[in-house]
Amino acid sequence: MVMILTKKARGESGQTLVEILVAIAMVVLVLVAVVGRSVDSVRNSIFSRNEILATRFAQEGIEWGRSQRDRLGWNAFVAALDSNPVTYCVLDLSQQIEVLGSGACTGTISGTVFTREVSLSYQDEPNPNGDFVDVTVTVSWTDRIGDHTSNLGTRLSQWIK
Numbered sequence: 001m002v003m004i005l006t007k008k009a010r011g012e013s014g015q016t017l018v019e020i021l022v023a024i025a026m027v028v029l030v031l032v033a034v035v036g037r038s039v040d041s042v043r044n045s046i047f048s049r050n051e052i053l054a055t056r057f058a059q060e061g062i063e064w065g066r067s068q069r070d071r072l073g074w075n076a077f078v079a080a081l082d083s084n085p086v087t088y089c090v091l092d093l094s095q096q097i098e099v100l101g102s103g104a105c106t107g108t109i110s111g112t113v114f115t116r117e118v119s120l121s122y123q124d125e126p127n128p129n130g131d132f133v134d135v136t137v138t139v140s141w142t143d144r145i146g147d148h149t150s151n152l153g154t155r156l157s158q159w160i161k
Contacts, residue, residue: 047143054114054139054150061118061137062154064090068097069133074158078122078133085121085134105140113141132157 069077082102089105105115121134136153 043144047145050113050141050143050148051150053112054141054148055152057109057112057114057116057139058137058150058152060093061090061116061139062135062152064093065118065120065133065135065137065154066156069156069159072097074131078131081120081122081133085119087117087119090116090118113143115140130158 068080072080077097080097086102087104088097088100088102089107090100091105091107091109105117108115117138117140119134119136119138121136122131123134124131133156134153135156136151139150141148
């Protein structure tokens, strides 16, 4: 009589289809988790890069305001302000305050997703330190997360040669 023995009866171990499916599912879950973390890491890296660039563009805006004061001299600089306070869209640092129109930005800094607005507020209140202009630079951008801004400010005064 011929007996057909199963693997289990013969003492051999094997894997069932269910065990194989569970193992594959676990591998897939691990891979999805790794890819998810990688995507988050890339997004965070891009956001950090944009924050650094925005801060740099804001610092350039501060320097632009300072250079306009130095180039024109204090009285001409204050006279060049369209109103008080005034906001200029400074996308190109070669732009001079006398030819800029005031108002909100409608474009971006060339080759970027950033806008840069420089707000100037002349303060002629009597004080022991003299007149000054508050400069506030706002750099804005939009990404998948939403709208973001970076702000820097300084106070310019009439410097003495």
